[in-house]
Amino acid sequence: MKKVLVILMVLLMTLVGCGKNEEMTKKLKLAHALTESHPVHLAMVEFAKEVNEKTNGKIEVLIFPNGQLGGEREITELMQAGAIDIIKTNAGPMESFAQEYSVLSLPYLFRDIHHNLRVLKSDIGESILNATIDRGFIGLTYYNSGTRNMYTKKPVKKVEDLKGKKIRVQTSKTMVKMTELLGGSPSPLSFGEIYTALQQGVVDGAENNLISYSESKHYEVAPYFTFDEHSISPDVMIMNIKTWNKLTDEEKKIVKEAALNSFDYQNKIWFEAEDKLVDELKEKGVQFFEVDKTEFVQRVQPLYEEIMKDSLMKEYIEKIRNFK
16 A cells, blocks of 8 residues: 555656646656666666657656566556556566567577567567557567576576576566476566565575676575576567557657667667676675576477467567578
8 A cells, every 4th residue: 555655646746836838748757667777777868868858848758767656567557557658667578468579588589689689679579569559558669688597596507406496587478488397486576576585585596687686686695697598588668559649740750769779878888787797796706607508498499389389479480580
């Protein structure tokens, strides 16, 4: 109840004090659960700045970071209800709204992060962003979320070490099935619950990218990080379709271009931040492990055998595999 009241107060604050001049300004609320130092947040700040400048102040994007308005599930629900205009979420949970998004979470589909980024900027990526229009929202752009890796309370040096371990995963059927195939026990939890769950032994590990691992301080309770690179699932910035349809054609063009430009900006600062992290985390006691990914790839093949039975998924998988 307290959380709900806080969210309502924050939303109401954006409506208080609007004079006649302010009535001419379209105020768009953008919410996410990341910190203000995270590369994705910094990219969103650039997005908001460009939109405001190119619309001559007619659109103002108000950013609510740090889960102020709730976790990814809560803000997605608020956006669907029209209480929030734009959110950042990961592609994994989006598969519950559009089947197309599930292809982005498939293990070992992309050759590397650069192959992933080229696909996201192609017509393939754009078609996935548009797949939820009939569900009430539209994708504006992706954000680089790096490779997803396992981190645990005890070392994982080979796939057998995951057997029986409770691993926190996103609310994603693909991630749940993948974890089961690798021998782990998937435990879907919201991002904000992970630290305490690791600390109290509710889960034995989790999986995410290196920057989120560091920003969330999960290394304090799970100091073993395994570079298995099982997935390259991007973040996504999505907008309520009613908000989108209220924009003029020129405003839509500006918002879309600013979103894509923020993706390019975020890629640059993402790689810069990631390059520094391994040495910094080693100094904090984190132990890193490289693994033979061949055995991981082999374990998840039944997932492809099942999903390739769907003609739409087969088409996307083949397009991505053949994409240069």
